[in-house]
Amino acid sequence: MSKLTDQELEKLLEDYLSTTLSTPPKEGLRIDFSNQLRRTLEKQLEQRNRLRFYVGWGLILILTMGALFFCLICIDATYQTGMVAMIIIHKWVFLIGFLLFFLIQYLDYFSVKQQQFRKIQHQQK
Amino acid sequence: MFDEKEFIPKILKGNLAAFDLLVKQYERLVFHVCFKLLNNNDDVQDVCQEVFIKVFRNLKGFRYQSKLSTWIAKIAYLTALNHIKKNKYDSFESYPKDVAHDHFTRDDPEHQLINKDVNRYLNELIAKLPHQYRLVLTLFHLEEFSYQEIEEVTGWPEGTVKSYLFRGRKLLKEKLEIYLKAEIK
Numbered sequence: 310m311s312k313l314t315d316q317e318l319e320k321l322l323e324d325y326l327s328t329t330l331s332t333p334p335k336e337g338l339r340i341d342f343s344n345q346l347r348r349t350l351e352k353q354l355e356q357r358n359r360l361r362f363y364v365g366w367g368l369i370l371i372l373t374m375g376a377l378f379f380c381l382i383c384i385d386a387t388y389q390t391g392m393v394a395m396i397i398i399h400k401w402v403f404l405i406g407f408l409l410f411f412l413i414q415y416l417d418y419f420s421v422k423q424q425q426f427r428k429i430q431h432q433q434k
Numbered sequence: 435m436f437d438e439k440e441f442i443p444k445i446l447k448g449n450l451a452a453f454d455l456l457v458k459q460y461e462r463l464v465f466h467v468c469f470k471l472l473n474n475n476d477d478v479q480d481v482c483q484e485v486f487i488k489v490f491r492n493l494k495g496f497r498y499q500s501k502l503s504t505w506i507a508k509i510a511y512l513t514a515l516n517h518i519k520k521n522k523y524d525s526f527e528s529y530p531k532d533v534a535h536d537h538f539t540r541d542d543p544e545h546q547l548i549n550k551d552v553n554r555y556l557n558e559l560i561a562k563l564p565h566q567y568r569l570v571l572t573l574f575h576l577e578e579f580s581y582q583e584i585e586e587v588t589g590w591p592e593g594t595v596k597s598y599l600f601r602g603r604k605l606l607k608e609k610l611e612i613y614l615k616a617e618i619k
Contacts, residue, residue, distance in 0.1 A: 321614065322607050329556040330575035336475045338465050338482060343457045346486050347450055353487070354448065 464510045470568040471514040567602035
């Protein structure tokens, strides 16, 4: 190999450096990367929507119960019944009972029903 | 062509097909940033996924004040950095100041035998550079980011970016020069 001058060597260095630095690495993301990402996002969105649904229903329930109590108090003021007093004493039992009911439904979905639904969907396919 | 102003509102409405297009457009950039920081292809896949999930969740906070590519590259940089800190497999903060001696002292004959191909040799050298140099060199040369954009992504002042770029190139050049001279002789 013939000897290179300093200038030629400098140019060669620059060329090599520029080429290598602007060449993307051979490695890359998996082919199914975007599909996998989409599945993860769909799952997260589904979970978020389901949580919103249950929280929404929980809130509606509390508001409805509150409205009912309010109405009963108004009625009781007129008719002087003992029913309202009884409900007010046990109000937490009613509220917590309904909230627990929703929570059980929610946990039941994740622990049991979700897999059952998947199996059914898989069989249908 | 990915038009940010057309697709972002669609993505914000939950259109995952539009988000797929964004992923296709920027997956190369995200991969390069994460790969140069992590240097580990297995972890890169998970970190890239984390980056795009963050992009999806935080897109409503994007105010078009910078280019979308810069904003995504910043998320990729911070996510990869967090991953490094969490896993502690790479000492980002305590990289040696005397980089030239610490990273380029393996000139044993066996090692030189592997480096027959100049480009492969150069890639090996680049892989041994500290993260900062690798990242700046990648963003500047491969992704063609400007100094200001690199500053925005990394948070380093422009002077530091220029210095990393200069020192990174100088180190590579010096080592390559020795290699080429040895080859010519």
